[in-house]
Amino acid sequence: MNVDIDRHGAFRGCGQILLINVDIKSETETVSSHWHRKSAIQVVTARPHPHKCDSYCSIYRPTTAQHKVQMLSRVSLRISSQKNIRFSSTELKNLMREKYIPNKREQLTRIKKSSASVIGQTTVEQVLGGMRGIRCMWWEGSELDAEKGITFHGKTIEECNRILPHGPEQGATQMLPESMMWLIMTGEVPTEKQVRALSADLARHSALPRHVDELIDNLPKDMHPMTSLSAAIASLSHNSVFSKQYSDGSITKDKFWEPAFDDSISLLAKIPTIAAKLYNRSKGVSKVYKADESKDVTWNFAENIGFGDKLPFVEMMRLYLALHADHEGGNVSAHSTHLVGSALSDPFLSYSAGLLGLAGPLHGLAAQDVLRFILQMHQWLPKNYTEKDVEQYLWNWLKDGRVVPGYGHAVLRKPDPRFTALHEFSSKSDSISKDPHWKLVDIVSRVAPQVLKEHGKTKNPFPNVDSQSGVLLHHYGMKETEFYTVIFGISRAYGVLPQLVWDRALGMPIERPKSLSLNAIEKMMSAQ
Numbered sequence: 462m463n464v465d466i467d468r469h470g471a472f473r474g475c476g477q478i479l480l481i482n483v484d485i486k487s488e489t490e491t492v493s494s495h496w497h498r499k500s501a502i503q504v505v506t507a508r509p510h511p512h513k514c515d516s517y518c519s520i521y522r523p524t525t526a527q528h529k530v531q532m533l534s535r536v537s538l539r540i541s542s543q544k545n546i547r548f549s550s551t552e553l554k555n556l557m558r559e560k561y562i563p564n565k566r567e568q569l570t571r572i573k574k575s576s577a578s579v580i581g582q583t584t585v586e587q588v589l590g591g592m593r594g595i596r597c598m599w600w601e602g603s604e605l606d607a608e609k610g611i612t613f614h615g616k617t618i619e620e621c622n623r624i625l626p627h628g629p630e631q632g633a634t635q636m637l638p639e640s641m642m643w644l645i646m647t648g649e650v651p652t653e654k655q656v657r658a659l660s661a662d663l664a665r666h667s668a669l670p671r672h673v674d675e676l677i678d679n680l681p682k683d684m685h686p687m688t689s690l691s692a693a694i695a696s697l698s699h700n701s702v703f704s705k706q707y708s709d710g711s712i713t714k715d716k717f718w719e720p721a722f723d724d725s726i727s728l729l730a731k732i733p734t735i736a737a738k739l740y741n742r743s744k745g746v747s748k749v750y751k752a753d754e755s756k757d758v759t760w761n762f763a764e765n766i767g768f769g770d771k772l773p774f775v776e777m778m779r780l781y782l783a784l785h786a787d788h789e790g791g792n793v794s795a796h797s798t799h800l801v802g803s804a805l806s807d808p809f810l811s812y813s814a815g816l817l818g819l820a821g822p823l824h825g826l827a828a829q830d831v832l833r834f835i836l837q838m839h840q841w842l843p844k845n846y847t848e849k850d851v852e853q854y855l856w857n858w859l860k861d862g863r864v865v866p867g868y869g870h871a872v873l874r875k876p877d878p879r880f881t882a883l884h885e886f887s888s889k890s891d892s893i894s895k896d897p898h899w900k901l902v903d904i905v906s907r908v909a910p911q912v913l914k915e916h917g918k919t920k921n922p923f924p925n926v927d928s929q930s931g932v933l934l935h936h937y938g939m940k941e942t943e944f945y946t947v948i949f950g951i952s953r954a955y956g957v958l959p960q961l962v963w964d965r966a967l968g969m970p971i972e973r974p975k976s977l978s979l980n981a982i983e984k985m986m987s988a989q
């Protein structure tokens with residue numbers, strides 16, 4: 462039921478009621494889930510009085526004579542000044558409920574009827590070789606082909622950038638990560654109106670609960686920001702609607718996806734706020750995140766870290782965030798999110814784990830390592846260096862037994878199309894293409910494949926996305942290399958959280974593959 466709140470904070474409601482002080486800011490979901498948990502009676506939804514805007518007000522909980530009136534702790538409720546708010550995440554959720562999930566459930570039932578079909582075999586080489594190529598994982602949003610690279614529901618990066626809604630400014634040409642998220646979740650291209658409303662919704666939910674702010678304030682200033690980001694995301698679990706509803710038993714399995722969806726939207730809304738706070742803190746800046754509902758997530762993020770007045774930076778960042786969102790399911794960050802989620806850990810805990818995987822140097826941390834590598838090489842090279850000098854540097858590096866960051870890939874066997882997309886963006890920009898560090902990145906991308914081929918170990922000698930991304934951030938003035946993987950971490954959430962919602966919607970079970978010891982492998986081999 463709805464409870465009206467009038468201009469003076471008095472109530473219009475129902476039977477016996479309970480008054481709660483509400484301070485405006487964040488966490489509508491805290492309110493409802495708190496009630497869910499506390500109340501065996503009725504679940505209440507509070508809605509703001511139509512004329513009451515952005516001020517303290519009161520909300521009420523109905524109760525009955527049998528139930529003791531309880532004073533709930535102070536809860537926060539964001540009351541927006543906008544009338545007739547269209548919660549686009551609600552629209553997306555409704556579409557999921559009414560259209561996409563029933564269709565996909567039907568497909569799953571069909572597939573399960575002949576689920577004994579064989580789709581692959583496993584070799585010992587695969588078991589001992591990082592499980593390469595084993596077809597054992599379900600993933601909807603994107604697919605990686607070794608030669609062609611990533612496609613999102615069959616659409617190439619170039620196609621996505623053409624057809625997905627862009628930023629609201631005139632002349633904006635880059636797809637928004639919100640648009641990409643919609644495509645990844647539904648398989649369909651959203652309308653501009655749907656994306657604008659989604660951006661507004663994410664802006665509305667961007668404020669952090671106080672405990673997250675305090676947690677970040679108490680972390681060591683020199684802690685790697687990926688560690689801090691993961692810790693802060695895990696701490697949002699305290700407000701998880703999914704875990705609260707699961708633990709109080711108020712949802713059945715077929716409805717698990719709903720709070721997983723709410724938590725995912727909340728995480729997407731808050732991760733830029735956390736990232737901005739970490740970035741500003743590293744620079745000694747204390748600033749409250751302000752998200753403008755008429756702008757997209759990237760613009761708001763850029764604004765809050767001090768880059769808002771530079772549209773080229775915002776456009777580059779939009780492309781960056783959309784590009785890195787998903788790379789099918791087997792990569793470390795996606796797989797770990799999916800795995801942890803399979804234990805019904807909530808989306809915050811699951812993605813916190815994914816971020817910890819992203820923080821490894823063979824995965825997302827390569828973004829920071831590449832930039833350091835390029836800066837170091839640039840210092841070492843003579844002023845008018847040639848490709849031969851670059852080649853020499855790479856050989857020295859390899860002879861030291863180190864991997865060339867930004868090169869190679871577990872699946873790809875051609876240059877990464879994400880690298881190509883960023884390269885095209887940069888080549889069209891006068892200022893980037895004149896940047897001496899970008900020029901070096903460009904030269905390395907031609908020289909390194911030859912060197913790596915001759916070196917003879919790397920299966921894929923070509924550049925991956927990380928070899929290009931950091932130099933763009935550096936070019937626009939973001940010199941804090943430790944922060945580069947944090948940007949990647951914002952982006953990856955747009956791909957893996959939709960999958961987590963699907964995991965719960967289709968009732969995917971806990972993951973538990975079979976492991977084998979070397980003795981067991983030998984025994985099986987000799988038996989053949």
Ligand SMILES: CC(=O)SCCNC(=O)CCNC(=O)[C@H](O)C(C)(C)COP(=O)(O)OP(=O)(O)OC[C@H]1O[C@@H](n2cnc3c(N)ncnc32)[C@H](O)[C@@H]1OP(=O)(O)O
Binds near residue numbers: 823863864867926927
């Ligand atoms: C967004 C992303 O996560 S993209 C990847 C980001 N990571 C990097 O750029 C780090 C550098 N690259 C690498 O370390 C690897 O290419 C990975 C981790 C991406 C893929 O690993 P694998 O699938 O095991 O690569 P591959 O099968 O080609 O490895 C074979 C050998 O080549 C070596 N090799 C692979 N890439 C490189 C490289 N860039 N420089 C030097 N040696 C390399 C491996 O270390 C391995 O050596 P070993 O036999 O002595 O252990």
Ligand SMILES: O=C([O-])CC(=O)C(=O)O
Binds near residue numbers: 872
């Ligand atoms: O696919 C992988 O293994 C690594 C990668 O490029 C990504 O996760 O973006």
